[in-house]
Amino acid sequence: MxxxxxxxxxxxxxxxxxxxxxxxxxxxxxxxxxxxxxxxxxxxxxxxxxxxxxxxxxxxxxxxxxxxxxxxxxxxxxxxxxxxxxxxxxxxxxxxxxxxxxxxxxxxxxxxxxxxxxxxxxxxxxxxxxxxxxxxxxxxxxxxxxxxxxxxxxxxxxxxxxxxxxxxxxxxxxxxxxxxxxxxxxxxxxxxxxxxxxxxxxxxxxxxGSELPSPETRESTVTEVPMLTVDGLRLTATDPDGVVRAVLDGVSFTIHKGEVLGIAGVEGNGQSELVEAVMGMRVLDTGTVTLDGDDISRTPTRRRREAGIGVVPEDRHRHGLLLEAPLWENRILGHVSEKPNSKGAFLDLKAARADTERIVREYDVRTPGIEVTAASLSGGNQQKLIVGREMSHQPKLLIAAHPTRGVDVGAQAQIWDQIREARREGLAVLLISADLDELIGLSDTLRVMYRGRLVADADPASITPEELGSAMTGAATGHLEHPADSAPEDEAR
Amino acid sequence: MKKFDKERVLLGLAAPLLAIVAAFLVTALVLAATGKEPFSAFGIMFDYGVKSDSQVYIINKATTYYLAGLAVAIGFRMNLFNIGVDGQYRLAAFFAAALGGALTLPGFLQIPLIIITAMIVGAMWAGIAGVLKVTRGVSEVVATIMLNMIATAIIGYLLQPGRLGHLDSAGTKVSTTPLPESARFFDFPTQPDPVWGFLIVAVLAGVAYWFTLSRTRFGFDLRTVGQSGSAAEASGVNVKRMVVTSMLISGAMAGLIGMPTLLNDSYEYSGDFPVGIGFTGIAIALLGRNHPVGIALGALLWGFLERGTGKLEFEGYDKEIVGVIQGVIVLCVVIAYEVVRRYGLKRQQRQVGEKLAAQARNSDNQEVSA
Structure with a gap:
């Protein structure tokens, strides 16, 4: 050096x-x-x-x-x-x-x-x-x-x-x-x-030793059937100074079957709260969440997950894994009430272990076995395990928050493929990512989140990362059109 | 994969052994410092501890301690520190004794009634701390310590002649009304003293503890909360409800602690009913790594140490020395577990890395040769 x-x-x-x-x-x-x-x-x-x-x-x-x-x-x-x-x-x-x-x-x-x-x-x-x-x-x-x-x-x-x-x-x-x-x-x-x-x-x-994967989705699989509808969502939180602030305000969107909705935004503008609201970890102030025709606004998290919400969390160590537990216990996490993990009130350890073996195999989780703790895997392999787990329950809606963050190129391509594959079969995806190429490449629709509001939308087919970036800082709102000339952007610099 | 398991068992055993050896070394130093010869003291304790009457004593003590260890361990698995086991079992035993003394039903009705009363009282007392924690954010540690004090005061107030107390014929001792003969639990007719039949209940409680935690959905949820509250919440566990539920279960288990003494030995609650067992339970749960078999071993060890000291006193040693051994064991255990846990995690991470690298090299070689 x-x-x-x-x-x-x-x-x-x-x-x-x-x-x-x-x-x-x-x-x-x-x-x-x-x-x-x-x-x-x-x-x-x-x-x-x-x-x-x-x-x-x-x-x-x-x-x-x-x-x-x-x-x-x-x-x-x-x-x-x-x-x-x-x-x-x-x-x-x-x-x-x-x-x-x-x-x-x-x-x-x-x-x-x-x-x-x-x-x-x-x-x-x-x-x-x-x-x-x-x-x-x-x-x-x-x-x-x-x-x-x-x-x-x-x-x-x-x-x-x-x-x-x-x-x-x-x-x-x-x-x-x-x-x-x-x-x-x-x-x-x-x-x-x-x-x-x-x-x-x-x-x-x-x-x-392989080609650079591209997140581009080839053909549109968007249908007319709404899978997730979020309407007029408002969520307030008390900050450490005791002031009540709206962390989400007036958030409305619909994701159809087979559609990937990408949310762009600088971190901390309400994306995490949106995920938690859809998952049922937060109590909404106003607004409704509808999944596949059922109002789930007041449904507890477990029932929502059973109803078909899969989650690839933003912080996998905090929300997606039990680091000191073996892989097969991590396979049960979040789906303890579903097959093959349990029968009635009892766990089915044999089936859960067998299914963990399957996930490890099919999703190419590199590990010497399923008895090792999740902490001993690298970040990419942890993520593959999580994606495998969530996909194994035929979700109707997948919430993917930074699904490829800290994941190597090989695993990234795999995860993108899996999302595309599931989308073809009618999965609706709420994608949140800081990687603008990923957002533009995977999404069918793009929305920009700024200070808890959805301030802009864009067509991923024509938008550039730079244009998206300026909307993320609050500089642009409304429908982002590809500018005819780049004069305003030059001025901004 | 078997290899990993075997190593885990070895690592699991390493910590308590290390701790006990270290504790005896420290104690030997303390004994030497007081001018006594340490190894003869250990010899006396051991010789006396394995005598047959000592064995019965140890098993009976361990029955009580085992239940205390389980009660504390339930909290520990949830990341809750139920210091209040002490108050819970005393209050539970007191009310159960008072109720048992007031009724004369057939044994098959009365004994379960007494036990269930104790469990409910223990659960309610612990539940107060659980509810306070989830609604007002009060630390369960502080709440249960305070509840211990309140329990002591309540018992002191009620255990008086004219209230729930009863002065014995000699006029020297206040206790609850003694249980009728029919309410006594059976004994194993061993020599020279009988082994308390409540041992069976303790074993069943241990099995139930193991099965619930490792084989049921509820147990999985409980352990999940203990390992990562945030992951548990995201996975759909209602963490608040889980806190209250596990405090209730811990308290119900605590309610059982006084039962061996009440139903097999004293048949009444008086001023000399054993106290402080809740705290012993904390040490035993730590010693047993919250594992049902480990807790049993810890309880037996504790019983053995107590038996051994009784003898030491007659041999001219200071009986406080056992307090020192016990304290040092707990301290060593806590340190040894943390050291071994970190070492185990790191070691596994390294092994996984090595294995994967080896796999990768193999596949590279194959590619090259192909």
């Missing part, structure tokens, strides 16, 4: 990227091999060692305290460097200006958007004197415009002689920002590539 470059690390999930990063950041110890920093061999026992050697990590999930200011967040844990007062504030301003981060030290983190929080994370690392930055999937939570801004920041950092290690699944982004690319597969380096000459397709082939 050369100084003053952006070095991208790509590979399938479970290929060993995260493990490698953990070793570099001192969170895990290598069995063999050495690490050299600036030519000197280095051994890291804990993240502190790594920080001392000038290595800093920006995690995928931000580690910030909402109710503290940016300044407080930055100095937290390194009060010894520049104190906690004006000197620290001064230093933050200096760093912010030097790299064009635009961070204001006295704002509450709570009030910052995702992109700003990420810049605070980067600043936090720089403040501790890092010369090598590890960014773990930094673009997963950003809209295209924000991604561009982030890349500008990275170029700034690079120009100042810092080194950036960039981990991403999105090959297009990797090509646009990286100077060098290393591809790893099954724990070893399988090649490196020059971003100037390589194409995304070649890169993907290096990663998996």
């Amino acid at each position: 050369r100084r003053g470059t952006v070095h991208a690390l790509v590979g399938e999930n479970g290929a060993g990227k995260s493990t490698l990063m953990k070793i570099l950041y001192g969170m895990q110890k290598p069995d063999e091999g050495t690490i050299s920093v600036n030519g000197e061999p280095a051994v890291f026992h804990n993240p502190g060692d790594a920080i001392d050697r000038g290595i800093g990590m920006v995690h995928q999930h931000f580690m910030l305290a909402d109710y503290l200011t940016v300044l407080e967040n930055v100095v937290l844990g390194s009060e010894k460097l520049h104190g906690i007062g004006d000197k620290a504030r001064q230093k933050i301003r200096e760093i912010s200006d030097a790299y064009g981060l635009g961070v204001r030290p006295d704002v509450l983190v709570e009030d910052l958007g995702v992109a700003d929080r990420q810049r605070v994370e980067i600043l936090k690392v720089l403040y501790r004197g890092a010369r090598i930055l590890i960014l773990d999937e930094p673009t997963a939570v950003l809209v295209p415009q924000e991604v561009d801004a982030l890349f500008d920041n990275l170029r700034e950092l690079k120009a100042e002689g810092l080194t950036v290690i960039f981990i991403s699944h999105k090959l297009g982004e990797v090509l646009s920002v990286a100077d060098d690319i290393t591809v790893i597969r099954r724990g070893t380096t399988v090649g490196s590539a020059d971003p100037k000459t390589v194409t995304t397709k070649q890169l993907a082939e290096l990663m998996v």
